[in-house]
Amino acid sequence: MHSTIREIRKTPEGIMKAQKAFEDFIANHDFRLPREIVYTGCGSSHFLSQPLAMATTRLGGRGAALPCSELLYSREWYSIGNPELLVAISRSGETTEAIKALKALDVPRFALTAYESTLSREADYALIVPAHEESVVMTHSFPAFYFAYLQLLLHSYGKETLDAGHVSSLTDDVLKNENHVREIVEGFDFRNVIFLGSGILYPIALEAMLKMKEMALFWSEAYHTFEVRHGFKSIADEGTLVVLLVNEPFDWHEKLTKEFQGQKARVLTVGRRDTGADYFIKIPELDELASPVLYLPIIQLLAYYKAVSRGLNPDNPRFLSKVVKW
Amino acid sequence: MHSTIREIRKTPEGIMKAQKAFEDFIANHDFRLPREIVYTGCGSSHFLSQPLAMATTRLGGRGAALPCSELLYSREWYSIGNPELLVAISRSGETTEAIKALKALDVPRFALTAYESTLSREADYALIVPAHEESVVMTHSFPAFYFAYLQLLLHSYGKETLDAGHVSSLTDDVLKNENHVREIVEGFDFRNVIFLGSGILYPIALEAMLKMKEMALFWSEAYHTFEVRHGFKSIADEGTLVVLLVNEPFDWHEKLTKEFQGQKARVLTVGRRDTGADYFIKIPELDELASPVLYLPIIQLLAYYKAVSRGLNPDNPRFLSKVVKW
Numbered sequence: 001m002h003s004t005i006r007e008i009r010k011t012p013e014g015i016m017k018a019q020k021a022f023e024d025f026i027a028n029h030d031f032r033l034p035r036e037i038v039y040t041g042c043g044s045s046h047f048l049s050q051p052l053a054m055a056t057t058r059l060g061g062r063g064a065a066l067p068c069s070e071l072l073y074s075r076e077w078y079s080i081g082n083p084e085l086l087v088a089i090s091r092s093g094e095t096t097e098a099i100k101a102l103k104a105l106d107v108p109r110f111a112l113t114a115y116e117s118t119l120s121r122e123a124d125y126a127l128i129v130p131a132h133e134e135s136v137v138m139t140h141s142f143p144a145f146y147f148a149y150l151q152l153l154l155h156s157y158g159k160e161t162l163d164a165g166h167v168s169s170l171t172d173d174v175l176k177n178e179n180h181v182r183e184i185v186e187g188f189d190f191r192n193v194i195f196l197g198s199g200i201l202y203p204i205a206l207e208a209m210l211k212m213k214e215m216a217l218f219w220s221e222a223y224h225t226f227e228v229r230h231g232f233k234s235i236a237d238e239g240t241l242v243v244l245l246v247n248e249p250f251d252w253h254e255k256l257t258k259e260f261q262g263q264k265a266r267v268l269t270v271g272r273r274d275t276g277a278d279y280f281i282k283i284p285e286l287d288e289l290a291s292p293v294l295y296l297p298i299i300q301l302l303a304y305y306k307a308v309s310r311g312l313n314p315d316n317p318r319f320l321s322k323v324v325k326w
Numbered sequence: 327m328h329s330t331i332r333e334i335r336k337t338p339e340g341i342m343k344a345q346k347a348f349e350d351f352i353a354n355h356d357f358r359l360p361r362e363i364v365y366t367g368c369g370s371s372h373f374l375s376q377p378l379a380m381a382t383t384r385l386g387g388r389g390a391a392l393p394c395s396e397l398l399y400s401r402e403w404y405s406i407g408n409p410e411l412l413v414a415i416s417r418s419g420e421t422t423e424a425i426k427a428l429k430a431l432d433v434p435r436f437a438l439t440a441y442e443s444t445l446s447r448e449a450d451y452a453l454i455v456p457a458h459e460e461s462v463v464m465t466h467s468f469p470a471f472y473f474a475y476l477q478l479l480l481h482s483y484g485k486e487t488l489d490a491g492h493v494s495s496l497t498d499d500v501l502k503n504e505n506h507v508r509e510i511v512e513g514f515d516f517r518n519v520i521f522l523g524s525g526i527l528y529p530i531a532l533e534a535m536l537k538m539k540e541m542a543l544f545w546s547e548a549y550h551t552f553e554v555r556h557g558f559k560s561i562a563d564e565g566t567l568v569v570l571l572v573n574e575p576f577d578w579h580e581k582l583t584k585e586f587q588g589q590k591a592r593v594l595t596v597g598r599r600d601t602g603a604d605y606f607i608k609i610p611e612l613d614e615l616a617s618p619v620l621y622l623p624i625i626q627l628l629a630y631y632k633a634v635s636r637g638l639n640p641d642n643p644r645f646l647s648k649v650v651k652w
Contacts, residue, residue: 043556230369
């Protein structure tokens with residue numbers, strides 16, 4: 001069995017490890033996250049930095065997210081305000097650019113990682129979430145990192161934290177769609193895939209696009225939901241699967257679904273309610289801030305089964321390594 | 327002859343029209359752009375809103391850019407600060423989402439468009455740049471809009487404006503690469519293309535990705551330059567063209583070029599100096615703030631000739647319309 005599928009299935013366990021990491025952190029540090037925070041990471045960690053920045057903003061702070069290399073070499077173009085903390089994210093804690101980026105601003109430094117590592121040692125604070133993975137590809141560690149940090153954010157901003165046991169069991173419910181996802185992939189040999197999401201689900205669409213590329217070496221795209229009508233949709237036809245991630249669909253989502261169906265593409269809606277799609281996967285109700293953890297296993301499974309159906313080994317994609325160094 | 331190629335070749339003329347629009351605007355309005363500005367648009371206009379936001383930030387203000395639909399339906403997730411002006415961009419001035427988005431914030435409204443239109447009439451201020459186009463696809467109007475607004479920004483912030491005649495003649499120089507671009511496309515039947523840019527050239531990479539999709543219905547990608555090593559590069563092989571847009575290359579750009587060549591992909595560097603690439607197009611020296619106008623004709627030509635080589639009509643891509651309405 002591939003490490004990747006084993007690790008996706010560990011999502012519920014990852015949430016519990018995240019909760020423990022959060023509790024250990026607050027037990028050992030008299031520290032509150034400030035209001036203005038810049039987040040940085042590379043690849044999946046950059047896509048993780050985006051919902052963290054959004055959650056910060058949504059909770060009344062001001063979050064910005066930048067890829068490490070942009071923070072290092074082009075930050076004069078980005079409006080990052082006057083941050084009080086820089087949070088760098090790296091699963092291994094050894095990514096060259098993340099270690100360099102941690103020192104890019106003259107503010108306190110915070111590491112979010114799975115290991116005691118160079119990153120954690122060079123930071124003023126480290127939240128270590130030991131959701132370890134053998135696969136090159138980041139899967140269950142993404143929701144685990146997200147959940148642990150979200151709890152710290154809620155705690156820091158004086159809000160009620162989430163019930164980890166409940167969230168963990170919801171991810172377990174979501175994982176029960178594994179066969180359904182496999183059937184969709186086996187039943188429709190799509191040639192390209194477009195992921196759509198808005199607000200906090202936009203970076204999840206980006207992460208889905210990356211998973212598909214890493215695991216299945218596949219033509220995948222991601223857009224802000226309604227942006228796709230502005231030119232991008234020209235590539236959608238009978239060989240296309242459109243994956244619509246949506247917490248609360250409204251009439252435009254139904255029109256969009258129909259529009260793609262009119263181009264002979266098939267639509268998979270992942271969310272609270274169907275939009276008239278060809279396939280539907282129901283996501284249970286949960287605070288929007290935490291909802292990314294319920295979508296991630298679905299899009300990871302989709303990429304995993306696409307890789308398998310293409311005869312590829314998702315644990316070790318060509319040209320990639322587990323830790324990216326220069 | 328296709329309208330699209332005629333319109334790309336009009337870039338130098340577009341810059342002069344932009345200059346006139348800027349001069350007319352300041353002659354008729356006692357108005358200065360404020361420091362905190364939110365920009366919005368859809369598709370190409372969204373990719374145009376990004377370098378405008380970056381230029382605002384770079385010049386000492388604070389610019390944010392959001393697609394119209396995100397501003398309308400998900401803005402609670404985005405940190406837009408306390409803007410003093412909302413700038414909505416639409417070539418036709420009739421895009422449903424742009425007209426709706428113009429009213430999304432309770433601040434003065436500014437329209438950037440090619441026509442007297444619903445958008446211009448509903449705004450408090452309108453900069454109308456008459457770079458009209460018959461093609462469904464936006465080409466020379468992009469650099470024209472960018473240049474006119476950049477001049478207004480420089481003027482508003484008390485900086486020296488650019489010499490329009492000089493910039494126009496530089497775009498003319500750049501257009502002399504048309505045959506070179508055609509030869510590259512005809513000589514290498516690439517299966518997918520990855521555009522890379524950093525800072526103000528990142529949104530230009532995004533726009534390149536969109537042009538390729540619209541005109542050539544083609545697998546195209548865009549990333550922050552060094553982000554591509556973090557997973558995305560798995561899809562690059564002997565069928566891939568990597569287009570590296572770079573004003574000032576340094577050693578990492580050369581290493582990146584070699585890395586892709588090691589995967590048997592071919593690299594086209596567009597910039598001031600070659601990075602050891604398979605193909606090179608030299609961009610003349612110009613203030614970085616204005617440099618997007620020199621890159622745009624190249625990436626538009628690339629998409630145009632790819633479309634032609636695939637036997638497609640870039641003036642009227644399938645499934646697309648000139649003005650996107652709901």
